[in-house]
Structures are given as C-alpha cells and as structure tokens.
C-alpha cells in the first residue's frame with residue numbers, strides 16, 4: 343500500500359476542488375511548473391486560465407484574487423515564502439477580511455491563501471523561516487495549520503469551500519510526513535480540533551509539525567505520565583469546547599507553539615484556559631522566543647524552535 | 663419604523679441626464695457638508711465637489727452590468743453608477759437603511775447589485791481588485807468592463823504599477839481612471855509624480871490620454887473609446903482626467919486652515935466649474951427645472967436618512983463572517 347505524502351494531499355485537494363467547481367482557480371508564482379509541490383500537474387489538467395502563473399507582484403495578484411472572488415470565483419493564491427504574508431498583509435487583513443462586514447454582508451471573499459513550506463526550512467535564514475499564524479488569528483482571519491496529510495487534504499478542501507478568506511499554513515517540517523490512508527479523503531471542518539492521543543494527566547495542545555513531536559514525547563513519557571495530545575488544526579476559530587472537555591479530565595495544560603512567544607497562539611490558549619476552564623496547576627508554553635528571527639546556522643535555527651526536550655520539561659513542570 | 667427607500671434610476675444617456683447627475687452629486691455633497699457640520703455624519707467626508715464631470719462622464723460610458731471600484735473620495739462614483747441617494751445618505755449617517763447597513767460609511771460605500779464593488783479607504787487598493795474582477799469576468803466569457811477610479815496620489819502606490827503590468831499582459835477589460843486633482847492631501851502632484859501619469863501607463867503598453875476633467879462630454883468621449891476597446895477584448899486603457907476639488911481634502915481641513923493652495927488657484931478652477939458649462943449647452947430653463955427636481959430629491963433623501971434608525975448594537979459583529987461565525991466577546995462578565 344502506498345503512503346500519502348503531505349504535499350500530494352495538498353495536490354489532491356487542489357485537483358479535486360478544481361475538478362468539482364468551475365469557480366475555483368489558482369494564482370501564484372511558478373504554479374504551472376508546480377515548483378512548491380501542491381500545484382504539480384494541475385495546469386496541464388485544468389489549463390492556464392484556471393491555474394495562473396503570475397509575475398512577481400504578490401500585492402497585486404492577491405488583490406486580484408479578491409476582485410475575482412467578488413466576481414464569483416473561489417481563488418486559491420499560493421505564496422512561495424511565509425514572509426510574503428507580511429508583504430500582502432494589507433490585502434489579506436485590510437481588504438479580504440474586512441469586506442464582508444464593511445459592505446454590510448453584501449459580499450464575502452472566498453479566498454484561500456496557501457503557504458507551503460511555512461516555518462523553518464532549515465538553512466533558509468531570517469526571511470524564509472517565519473510562522474506568523476498567530477497574526478492572522480489576531481486579525482480574525484480563519485487560519486489552519488494541518489499536521490497530517492489527511493488533515494492537509496481535508497482542511498484545504500474546507501478552506502476552498504468556505505465563503506470567507508482562509509490562510510492555510512503547510513509547515514515545511516510537516517510536508518515530509520507520510521500517512522497510511524485507508525479511507526476516502528474528505529473535507530475536515532474548520533474550527534474542529536482532533537484528539538491525536540488520549541491521556542488523563544496533562545493536555546498538550548499542538549499545531550502543525552509539533553503535533554508529531556508531542557506524540558513522540560507522550561509515548562516516551564507513557565510509563566510515568568498519561569499525556570493527551572490535542573491537535574488544534576485550526577488556529578482561528580479555535581475549538582474551545584474540545585480543549586475544555588480535555589481540561590475537565592486533566593486539569594493541566596501545556597501548549598507547544600512554533601511561533602513567537604508574545605501575543606502568540608500559546609498565549610491565547612493559556613489565557614482563555616485560565617479565564618474559563620478547569621486548571622489545577624499553572625499552565626506552561628513552549629514557543630519560539632519573543633520577536634524571534636531565525637539565524638542561519640542550523641544549530642542556531644534549531645535552538646530557537648520549540649523541541650521535545652523543552653516540551654518534556656514543561657510537561658514535568660505542570661505535573662509537579 | 664424603518665422607512666423604505668423609493669426606487670431610483672439615474673439615466674446618463676443625454677447631455678441633460680448628465681447635467682442632472684452632476685447636479686445630484688454636487689447637491690448631495692453640499693447637503694453632506696451640512697450634515698457633517700450638524701454632527702449627523704460622524705468622521706467627516708472627502709467631498710467630491712468640483713470633480714463631478716469625471717464620475718458622470720465615465721459612468722455614462724458604462725452599461726448597467728459593468729463594474730467599478732472607487733476611492734476614499736467616492737460619493738460621486740457611487741451616485742453616478744446609480745446608487746440610491748437616499749440609501750447613500752443613510753449610510754453616511756450610519757443608519758440601518760444605508761447601502762452597507764451602516765457598517766461601511768463614506769469610505770466603504772458599495773452596492774453590489776449595481777456593480778459598485780466599493781469605495782476604499784486605502785489609496786490605490788481598488789485598482790487591483792478591479793483588475794481581478796475583470797479577469798474573472800473575461801475568463802467567464804462575459805464582456806463586462808471594470809473601471810477603477812483613483813487619484814493622483816495612487817500613482818505612487820507600487821501595487822497600482824503592478825496592476826498596470828498584470829492588466830496589460832493579460833489584456834484585461836479595465837479602464838483606469840486617474841482623477842488628477844493636483845494634490846494628494848497637501849502634496850502637489852506636480853512635484854510628486856516623476857515621468858507623468860500617462861507616461862507611466864504607456865510604459866506598460868497601455869493606451870493613455872489626458873482629458874479635461876472639468877468637461878463631462880470630453881470625459882465621456884474619451885471613456886467611451888476606452889470602454890469599447892476593453893469590451894472588444896483589446897485590453898486596458900488609462901485616462902488622466904485633469905480636475906480639481908473645490909473643497910478641502912477632508913471636512914476636517916476646514917478647521918486646520920492649511921495654506922497649501924492659494925485662493926487665486928481655487929478661484930481659477932472654480933471658474934471652470936463643470937456644472938455651468940454643462941448647463942450652458944441645455945435649452946433655456948432646463949437646468950433650473952433639473953435643479954429644482956434634484957433639490958426635492960435630496961430633501962427627500964435627507965428626510966429618509968434622518969428618519970431611519972441606527973443599527974441595533976447587538977448586531978455590531980454581524981456580517982464579520984459569511985457563515986455567521988460569532989467572535990468571542992471582548993468582555994466576558
């Protein structure tokens with residue numbers, strides 16, 4: 343049996359969406375050639391009017407995708423580098439996200455922004471290693487970070503069907519993951535977390551590639567500590583109900599978050615848990631440092647990303 | 663009780679229609695200035711007074727199904743494309759009967775049913791949106807033309823230049839209308855735009871011309887040619903309309919007493935007012951009759967707007983998400 347790769351799952355989701363719905367189209371750089379992976383072979387299948395190679399004008403083509411959405415399309419834009427989200431923040435945060443409210447509901451913007459290779463790619467240094475998903479949750483844009491191939495398929499499929507803008511982060515560190523998929527791939531609803539492993543003592547909330555690290559840590563600690571791993575999958579809207587149910591049992595919380603610490607995803611999860619949920623010990627988080635800029639040298643790059651050792655330490659700390 | 667706006671239709675086919683439309687925009691803006699002073703319109707407006715010939719001339723070249731994007735100084739475009747002055751005024755006043763149900767205000771007024779994809783608070787932002795809509799329309803096999811209005815200030819937004827390129831290489835049915843009113847807020851265009859407006863468009867292979875933006879018929883003639891080109895699939899065009907705003911950049915400016923324009927300069931442009939010029943071409947007495955009709959229409963619009971209720975605050979987050987997702991409250995008690 344062949345294993346489904348994360349990249350192939352994204353590719354299947356795009357291909358299925360293009361095949362199922364005439365209004366779906368893709369804009370991006372080198373998408374015809376399929377350079378980043380998710381669009382491989384799609385231009386040959388669907389033509390240059392559905393899978394559109396754009397010049398290097400991200401602000402204009404993201405805006406154009408918004409305009410196409412206003413005219414009835416469901417565009418997907420692929421950004422080659424996560425930091426291009428900073429370049430197009432105006433278009434995403436100030437235009438795409440706001441048009442529904444500002445027009446009093448006259449329109450919505452069913453735009454999907456796919457970012458393959460988000461987070462560190464190891465050795466790509468400061469401007470290619472960002473993971474700014476918290477920023478989009480802060481703004482209020484629906485944001486997903488799939489950890490597994492089947493979720494990559496399912497969340498991208500749902501993002502494209504959703505009537506609002508959705509940012510899909512495909513972490514570089516997760517794109518190598520393969521999975522035995524014995525079932526039909528299906529859309530995964532936005533805003534629904536997945537219990538990746540059941541446990542009774544402590545809840546670890548993870549997202550993207552760290553889900554796999556958290557599962558390994560949970561396995562290692564199994565003889566002493568029963569760790570529940572919640573794969574949040576969606577950053578916004580976060581699945582508070584699933585977290586609350588988990589904390590009802592464990593009362594202890596650790597969040598692992600591969601983004602900058604201040605005002606980050608982990609901060610929000612801990613704050614809400616502290617305000618509204620059952621906690622029997624102070625929660626902990628494992629994140630990149632405040633204001634992190636990943637340095638080039640591999641040792642330094644890795645040193646700033648949350649890892650298994652830090653997660654293990656945090657789990658032991660909340661168990662004290 | 664929430665009043666209902668009467669049906670509204672704005673013909674633009676004849677010179678008298680276009681005079682009437684310009685009078686509507688002028689009168690609407692004068693009334694809006696009053697309502698800003700009275701405190702009915704919060705936040706103020708960017709008045710379109712002086713530039714009416716551009717919006718009306720361009721929209722007269724369009725069909726009902728054509729689309730536009732507009733700017734922070736957008737009342738003229740929105741009204742010339744046919745929006746109800748009643749609902750537009752109600753929007754400015756933040757009423758539930760407004761075009762955007764009181765959620766957008768002056769800088770975001772839109773009426774998708776009329777192809778008005780919205781004013782925009784960010785300079786230059788409407789043009790790439792227009793290009794995207796044009797791409798979608800053209801690829802769907804429709805002959806829709808999309809017009810992007812923007813000011814001289816937008817010429818220095820990088821995204822506009824990116825958009826010129828994309829529109830040109832993809833031969834998109836877009837009409838770029840630059841309203842050069844001489845200033846971006848207080849910054850004179852003369853010293854801010856290297857190489858010139860039409861030269862920039864031409865550098866992308868986009869046919870471009872400068873027209874007298876104080877002459878509605880001249881604007882219409884130029885726009886009609888560009889629209890025909892776009893509709894035939896021959897790609898984008900660019901019009902630089904030389905015009906002037908008679909009022910300040912924003913209503914706030916009245917209090918600031920900024921000295922960036924001389925009284926002589928303003929007076930000189932006022933002599934070129936597009937309305938008397940258009941009136942002079944009509945039958946004697948016709949302009950007066952039109953003015954009286956518009957006066958009545960705007961009085962009704964005012965009554966309508968003031969009689970309309972403000973939105974219920976329980977709906978302050980309505981329309982944030984298309985699927986009705988409710989954001990968590992900012993305060994949990």
Ligand SMILES: Cc1ncc(C[n+]2csc(CCOP(=O)(O)OP(=O)(O)O)c2C)c(N)n1
Pocket residue numbers: 708734735783784785786812813814815816817819843845846847911
């Ligand atoms: C990108 C951007 N920068 C600055 C502003 C603040 N601002 C609003 S209008 C304006 C001047 C725009 O000038 P122009 O494009 O010539 O239009 P006009 O006001 O003359 O109609 C400025 C600087 C803005 N809204 N957007």
Ligand SMILES: [Mg+2]
Pocket residue numbers: 813814815841842843844845846847
């Ligand atoms: Mg200007």
